[in-house]
Amino acid sequence: MSDIAFDLRSLVEVIERLDEGLIRYRKDISDTQIRDGLIQRFEFTYELSHKMLKRYLEMASASAAQFDGMPFSDLIRTGNEQALLLSDWPRWRLFREMRGKTSHTYDEAVARVVVAEIPAFLEEARHLCTQLQARVA
Numbered sequence: 001m002s003d004i005a006f007d008l009r010s011l012v013e014v015i016e017r018l019d020e021g022l023i024r025y026r027k028d029i030s031d032t033q034i035r036d037g038l039i040q041r042f043e044f045t046y047e048l049s050h051k052m053l054k055r056y057l058e059m060a061s062a063s064a065a066q067f068d069g070m071p072f073s074d075l076i077r078t079g080n081e082q083a084l085l086l087s088d089w090p091r092w093r094l095f096r097e098m099r100g101k102t103s104h105t106y107d108e109a110v111a112r113v114v115v116a117e118i119p120a121f122l123e124e125a126r127h128l129c130t131q132l133q134a135r136v137a
Contacts, residue, residue, distance in 0.1 A: 006059060006136040008129060011052050014045045015125050022118055035115055039102050042118050046099045049125045053079045056132055072096065084131045086124050095121050 021038040028034065054075055058064040067075065076092040079085045085092070098114045101107070 006056065006132070008052070008132055008136070011048055011125075011129050011132070014041070014048050015122070015129055017041050018045045018118070018122055018125070022122065025115065035111060038118065039111060039114055042114060042121060043099055043102055045125055046095055046121065049128055050075070052132060053084060053128060056084070056135070057082075060135070079128075084128055086127045091120070091124070095124070 018038075018041045021034070021041045025031070025034045025038045050072070054067055057075070057078060058067045061067065070078075073089045073093070076085065076089045080088045094117065098110075098117060101110045102114055
């Protein structure tokens, strides 16, 4: 696998930016501008995380085509079975629902729920990145 180009720099960068946003938000949780920026960072970190997961599974598989039409839930289950993820589908379904809610509407209650779940998502994203780095090194 190490001979296949698999650039994780963008994933590392978005995880660092999400962590930075969380640290800044925790310094002043009343700052809604920082909170809104944190939610945006969650959105793009979530998107890139599952895209990198899929890309890795395709590259590591003898049959990459099996992942083309695979439902998202099965993609997450496969990632979990291969120890690429800490959690299985129920947890990632929550992250996916959060992403869907934040991208289509703004609601104060939703924003608070999303921010409360970001630390758990950040842990998942870090684990995924660490596992991918170890496997493509």
